[in-house]
Amino acid sequence: MDLGARDFNAKSELIMKSSEKEMAALIKIYVCELPAKAAEIQQAAETAIHQLGKRETPRWAVLESLVHKLAGSAGTYGFYAISTLARTLEDRISNGSFAKIPPDEQALELRGWLESFLTVARKTATDGESVNKEAA
């Protein structure tokens, strides 16, 4: 290996190490923000369930937009279980299959989804906190 290639590789390794530290710092911030994101989604889902109970057509756009963003960001930060759950609901809303089932079933499905989502979100936030404490 010539000197130029060795310098390049050493520089590349240094960049990767500092990038990994920055990445870890960004993940910590994301984990801290996760409960607020989950609360926002919970509120949007509960509003939709309430509207379904009153035979109103829920405004799905808010919930769809929130789970869409979470599907992209959670997976990018390495939280694949949350990303998959968010993507499942987003797809059900956006492809129209959710709207085709009766309101009672929609409410039941949404309640089930919300329970699974909150369980995974809380676990991720708790696990993330303990990892952060160990790292500190």
Added chain:
Amino acid sequence: MKILLAEDDPSIHAIATMALSRVGGHQIVAARDGTEVLKLIEAEKPDLILLDVMMPKLDGFETCSQLKSKPETRDIPVIFLTAKAQLTEIQNGMNLGAIGYILKPFDPMTLHKQIEEVIANHAKAA
């Protein structure tokens, strides 16, 4: 390379900026929606535009359409960076003149390589 990154989610914006600047060595200019892209484009003259699809004010598809309709911006390559993964949505983006589509979630440590691949594939096809 100077990249104009249009993304309204701060979490994604932060990690993509870190990935592309620190790992990829690119210069990043930030926009939060399509209207900011159209405002910044003339002054910044980016080499590439990375566009999210679902953004407030002006979404990514409409932004791309406006960029491609103007002679001064139509040749700037556009890549969609989005969680909109359905085939019809991908086709819609490509029909608007984008050179590629990168799906969220993405791997931050290899995002710059994915971009290089899209650019290389586009150059091969041209």
